[in-house]
Amino acid sequence: LPQLGPHLPPRATQQPWRLLYCTGRDGFSLRSLYRRGGPPGSPALLLIRDTEAQAFGAFCATAIRCSNGFYGTGETFLFSFSPELKV
Numbered sequence: 001l002p003q004l005g006p007h008l009p010p011r012a013t014q015q016p017w018r019l020l021y022c023t024g025r026d027g028f029s030l031r032s033l034y035r036r037g038g039p040p041g042s043p044a045l046l047l048i049r050d051t052e053a054q055a056f057g058a059f060c061a062t063a064i065r066c067s068n069g070f071y072g073t074g075e076t077f078l079f080s081f082s083p084e085l086k087v
Helices: 030-035
Strands: 044-049 055-060 077-081
Antiparallel strands (some): 055 077
């Protein structure tokens, strides 16, 4: 989070972050991710570590949810930590 801080919108840096979903605790179901996606309108940070220990993810300006179309704002971005942060 400290490395991503400069890239986050100001409203996202002023709030406390909490872990809503973890595959070790919640399993690998996409449905579970959607259920735990957070309150509507709250931002979400998705961090993924693959089987080769590479870390990447996305900042979503709104909660992650199931949808038939696109959603989000221009604040949404992808990032990678392989080998250094790229946004």
